[in-house]
Amino acid sequence: KAGVTQTPRYLIKTRGQQVTLSCSPISGHRSVSWYQQTPGQGLQFLFEYFSETQRNKGNFPGRFSGRQFSNSRSEMNVSTLELGDSALYLCASSLVGPETQYFGPGTRLLVL
Amino acid sequence: GENVEQHPSTLSVQEGDSAVIKCTYSDSASNYFPWYKQELGKGPQLIIDIRSNVGEKKDQRIAVTLNKTAKHFSLHITETQPEDSAVYFCAARVTSGTYKYIFGTGTRLKVLA
Numbered sequence: 110k111a112g113v114t115q116t117p118r119y120l121i122k123t124r125g126q127q128v129t130l131s132c133s134p135i136s137g138h139r140s141v142s143w144y145q146q147t148p149g150q151g152l153q154f155l156f157e158y159f160s161e162t163q164r165n166k167g168n169f170p171g172r173f174s175g176r177q178f179s180n181s182r183s184e185m186n187v188s189t190l191e192l193g194d195s196a197l198y199l200c201a202s203s204l205v206g207p208e209t210q211y212f213g214p215g216t217r218l219l220v221l
Numbered sequence: 222g223e224n225v226e227q228h229p230s231t232l233s234v235q236e237g238d239s240a241v242i243k244c245t246y247s248d249s250a251s252n253y254f255p256w257y258k259q260e261l262g263k264g265p266q267l268i269i270d271i272r273s274n275v276g277e278k279k280d281q282r283i284a285v286t287l288n289k290t291a292k293h294f295s296l297h298i299t300e301t302q303p304e305d306s307a308v309y310f311c312a313a314r315v316t317s318g319t320y321k322y323i324f325g326t327g328t329r330l331k332v333l334a
C-alpha cells in the first residue's frame with residue numbers, strides 16, 4: 110500500500126505571498142491532519158479533516174486554512190506569508206481519526 | 222494545559238549499548254502513546270505504540286513501558302545500531318471531547334560505531 114504523499118517537497122516563497130500544499134492520504138484513510146514542525150516549537154497541530162469537514166483545530170491564526178476533497182485528499186493554504194512560517198509541514202492520515210497516524214515526508218517551506 | 226515533556230534532548234550511546242528516552246504527560250485523559258522515529262529529510266515513522274490498558278509492549282529490540290499513575294512512558298532500545306541514529310518523538314493522544322495528539326520536543330539519538 111502506498112504511503113502518505115505530499116507535494117511539493119520543497120517551496121521557496123517571499124513574505125506576503127500565499128502557498129498551497131497538498132496531501133494524499135493512504136488509500137482508505139479518511140482522516141487527514143496537518144502539523145507544523147520547527148526547531149524551536151517542535152510538532153504543532155494545525156487542523157484535522159474528516160469527510161470534507163474540519164473536525165479539530167489547533168492554535169494557529171486564520172491565515173492557515175485547509176480543505177479536504179471527496180477522495181480524502183487534503184490541501185492547506187497559508188496566506189500573507191511571514192518569515193516565521195518557514196517550517197516543515199507534515200500531513201498525517203488515519204482511518205477515521207483517533208487511531209494511529211501515519212506521516213508523509215513533509216513539505217519544507219522557506220519564506221524569504 | 223496539555224503538555225508532554227521529553228528527556229533527554231540529546232543522547233549519545235556506543236553501538237551495542239541500550240538507550241532510554243522518557244516522557245511525562247499532563248492530561249490524565251491521555252489513552253494512547255505512540256513513538257515516532259524521524260530521519261533526516263523524512264517524516265516521522267511510527268515505531269511502536271502502547272495503549273493505556275497495557276503496561277509494557279515489546280517489538281524485537283524496541284520496548285515501551287507505561288506508568289499511568291506517574292503519567293510516565295519510556296522508550297527502550299537495546300543493542301543499538303548506527304541506523305538507530307535519528308530524532309525520536311513521543312506523543313500522547315488526548316480524547317476528552319474531541320481528540321488530538323500532543324508531541325514531545327524530540328530526542329536526538331546518536332549511536333557511535
